[in-house]
Amino acid sequence: MTQSNAPTRRGMLFKLGLLFNAAAGMVLAVPIVRYLLSPLIRERKPGYESWVSLGPLEQFPQGQTRLASFRNPTTNVTDGETAKVPCWVRNVDGQKLQVFAINCAHLGCPVRWFPQSGLFMCPCHGGVYYADGSRASGPPERGLFQYRYKVEQGNLLILAGEMPTTGSPTARLINMAVRRPPCV
Amino acid sequence: MRVIKKLGEWFEQRIQLAGPVRETLEHQVPRRSASWAYVFGSAALTVFCLQLFTGILLALLYVPSAGEAWNTLQNLNHHVTMGWFIRALHGWGSNFMVAIVLIHMAQVFLFGAYKFPRELTWIVGVILLLLTLGMAFTGQVLRFDQDAYWGLGIGASISSRVPLLGPWIVKLLLGGPIIGGATLSRFFALHVFVIPGSLIAFVGLHLLLVLKLGINEWPMPGRIVRRATYIQQYHELTSEDGVPFVPNAIRKDLVFSGLVLLSIAACASFFGPFGPSGQPDPTIIQTLPRPDYPFLWLYAVLSLLPPSLETPVLLIGPVIVLAVLFTLPFFAGEGEKSWRRRPIAVLAILLVAVGLGRFTHLAGYAPWSPVMDAWSGDSIPANYLKGRTALERQGALVFQAKQCHNCHALGGIGGQRGPALDRVAVRLTQNQLIRQVIQGGGNMPAFGKNLSPAETTALVAFLKTLHPSGQMPAQDASSTISLEAHP
Numbered sequence: 001m002t003q004s005n006a007p008t009r010r011g012m013l014f015k016l017g018l019l020f021n022a023a024a025g026m027v028l029a030v031p032i033v034r035y036l037l038s039p040l041i042r043e044r045k046p047g048y049e050s051w052v053s054l055g056p057l058e059q060f061p062q063g064q065t066r067l068a069s070f071r072n073p074t075t076n077v078t079d080g081e082t083a084k085v086p087c088w089v090r091n092v093d094g095q096k097l098q099v100f101a102i103n104c105a106h107l108g109c110p111v112r113w114f115p116q117s118g119l120f121m122c123p124c125h126g127g128v129y130y131a132d133g134s135r136a137s138g139p140p141e142r143g144l145f146q147y148r149y150k151v152e153q154g155n156l157l158i159l160a161g162e163m164p165t166t167g168s169p170t171a172r173l174i175n176m177a178v179r180r181p182p183c184v
Numbered sequence: 185m186r187v188i189k190k191l192g193e194w195f196e197q198r199i200q201l202a203g204p205v206r207e208t209l210e211h212q213v214p215r216r217s218a219s220w221a222y223v224f225g226s227a228a229l230t231v232f233c234l235q236l237f238t239g240i241l242l243a244l245l246y247v248p249s250a251g252e253a254w255n256t257l258q259n260l261n262h263h264v265t266m267g268w269f270i271r272a273l274h275g276w277g278s279n280f281m282v283a284i285v286l287i288h289m290a291q292v293f294l295f296g297a298y299k300f301p302r303e304l305t306w307i308v309g310v311i312l313l314l315l316t317l318g319m320a321f322t323g324q325v326l327r328f329d330q331d332a333y334w335g336l337g338i339g340a341s342i343s344s345r346v347p348l349l350g351p352w353i354v355k356l357l358l359g360g361p362i363i364g365g366a367t368l369s370r371f372f373a374l375h376v377f378v379i380p381g382s383l384i385a386f387v388g389l390h391l392l393l394v395l396k397l398g399i400n401e402w403p404m405p406g407r408i409v410r411r412a413t414y415i416q417q418y419h420e421l422t423s424e425d426g427v428p429f430v431p432n433a434i435r436k437d438l439v440f441s442g443l444v445l446l447s448i449a450a451c452a453s454f455f456g457p458f459g460p461s462g463q464p465d466p467t468i469i470q471t472l473p474r475p476d477y478p479f480l481w482l483y484a485v486l487s488l489l490p491p492s493l494e495t496p497v498l499l500i501g502p503v504i505v506l507a508v509l510f511t512l513p514f515f516a517g518e519g520e521k522s523w524r525r526r527p528i529a530v531l532a533i534l535l536v537a538v539g540l541g542r543f544t545h546l547a548g549y550a551p552w553s554p555v556m557d558a559w560s561g562d563s564i565p566a567n568y569l570k571g572r573t574a575l576e577r578q579g580a581l582v583f584q585a586k587q588c589h590n591c592h593a594l595g596g597i598g599g600q601r602g603p604a605l606d607r608v609a610v611r612l613t614q615n616q617l618i619r620q621v622i623q624g625g626g627n628m629p630a631f632g633k634n635l636s637p638a639e640t641t642a643l644v645a646f647l648k649t650l651h652p653s654g655q656m657p658a659q660d661a662s663s664t665i666s667l668e669a670h671p
Binding site: 036037039040042043048067069072074075076077078079080081082083084085086102103106107108109110111112114116117118119121122123124125126128130131136137138139140141161162163165166 | 249250251252333334337338340341342343344345350351352354355356358359360361362363364365366367368369463464465466467469470471472473483486487489491492494552553554556559585586587588590601624627628629630631633634
């Protein structure tokens with residue numbers, strides 16, 4: 001008699017215990033998952049990109065392409081030197097500028113500018129670009145990524161904050177920026 | 185002596201493991217499996233233990249901060265007593281571990297050990313291979329130098345090509361929008377907690393399976409594996425012609441493991457630690473990022489694939505390879521084990537080995553990369569300039585000044601991105617040379633915008649001298665014929 005009753009009560013307690021732990025697991029899972037996804041949550045609000053200054057426009061003489069660098073607008077206390085981001089600034093004719101990402105559009109290695117031949121060359125897989133950033137040869141499928149820029153009070157500002165990669169929102173934004181007139 | 189025996193008895197009364205341990209150590213293995221071909225699994229385990237130990241030693245001083253990591257490695261290399269040696273042991277241990285795991289895998293595959301009933305042992309082994317490669321990549325990141333920084337950029341660029349999820353994967357991989365402190369911290373957590381923890385768990389499972397199912401017998405041609413009869417046959421083999429694992433089989437394991445440890449120590453003391461190369465300052469762009477040995481083949485593949493095939497191969501290739509590896513024991517779970525009767529298996533191993541070896545060798549000198557300083561550092565061989573006209577020598581100057589040398593070799597010096605130009609005048613006529621220089625084509629950029637007519641004339645005059653002395657430069661036959669026809 002008692003044998004048929006006792007297992008049920010114990011079974012109930014066992015099931016209750018399982019349920020209790022499952023509930024606790026779910027309560028804990030929400031903050032843990034949010035913690036793990038924090039780089040994505042941060043991206044939605046307030047976002048990574050903002051306008052950063054590359055310094056006075058006089059640093060970039062007409063007809064030349066020069067290396068510039070800026071501190072990434074969002075940084076981490078332990079970033080050290082990696083908070084710095086380089087980019088290439090091309091002053092086309094004194095009016096129009098182009099600001100290219102340092103990262104090769106192929107797989108992100110740093111491209112180098114050769115003013116004598118007017119080419120950007122990549123040391124990794126051999127990508128080459130013309131002075132205007134368009135693809136010249138090698139494995140890249142597109143031209144160099146470009147930052148949107150504006151000039152305010154004689155300073156050159158670019159919209160930056162994310163490492164430009166193929167398929168990233170930055171890359172799409174940059175593509176749009178190329179087609180639209182730059183907001184000078 | 186009596187004290188030790190008493191102590192032993194005191195512990196045994198409480199732990200009660202002596203029986204099972206002795207049983208495990210002395211379990212019967214097929215006589216022929218006590219072979220030199222079966223030593224790689226235990227050697228991989230030995231190197232893994234070395235990696236755990238040296239890894240903990242390095243963690244005593246390493247700081248996983250993007251601002252400090254490189255400095256702590258310099259400190260280990262130059263100031264801490266024997267710091268360089270512990271780093272070298274860990275770095276060479278990593279290379280040895282990848283190599284031994286691959287050899288172990290090839291041996292297991294060739295000896296048919298993945299067949300029934302050891303399917304799960306193989307699958308766990310594939311997971312262990314992936315974890316080992318994961319350790320190699322995350323370890324390269326912890327050596328936070330220029331190679332690590334730009335290697336992360338390559339990893340992020342590859343991840344970004346995943347359809348739809350790409351940008352999210354990049355941010356989760358980097359821990360933020362750029363490579364920085366958060367990136368290094370999460371790779372530290374992976375390299376030190378997540379992957380080693382998984383490795384220990386899966387190594388344990390792998391060993392348990394080997395003990396439960398028995399070590400693979402030496403494959404004999406004609407001895408066919410069948411699910412219905414295999415286990416009985418194996419038990420007959422071990423009971424009739426078996427030897428205890430300790431000491432009969434473990435002797436060779438011990439000797440080989442010791443040899444491997446000595447080799448690692450020898451490499452570490454002769455060749456020293458790996459890097460770190462330049463400090464991870466992204467604004468220092470005078471850098472030639474290269475991956476570590478285990479990923480050199482991938483570097484070559486990424487350089488040699490046609491652009492349009494790259495993304496599909498990168499995204500679909502790993503899925504196919506993993507699917508083949510994980511399902512192999514299910515579509516080839518029975519049948520012949522001996523490699524003498526499995527020519528396709530032998531060919532597959534040869535193909536993979538030759539492929540990986542060739543790609544790794546190519547990546548050693550990277551003919552697809554322009555030599556970034558050839559134009560200013562590598563001279564044109566003197567005999568290419570001797571007795572030339574002023575115009576031709578001026579052309580040689582243009583050749584250097586316009587960075588032609590970065591991609592084209594002369595006398596074996598310079599880049600190999602484009603063809604060597606030692607005999608270019610035999611291949612192309614003057615008009616073809618002018619067209620090629622100005623318009624480019626065939627993977628060569630067009631130089632028209634950056635060459636004045638005078639420079640082009642001089643350059644082509646120089647290129648026209650590049651032919652063997654006994655061989656005439658190429659000429660447009662049609663022009664001479666038409667001139668003869670209409671004088």
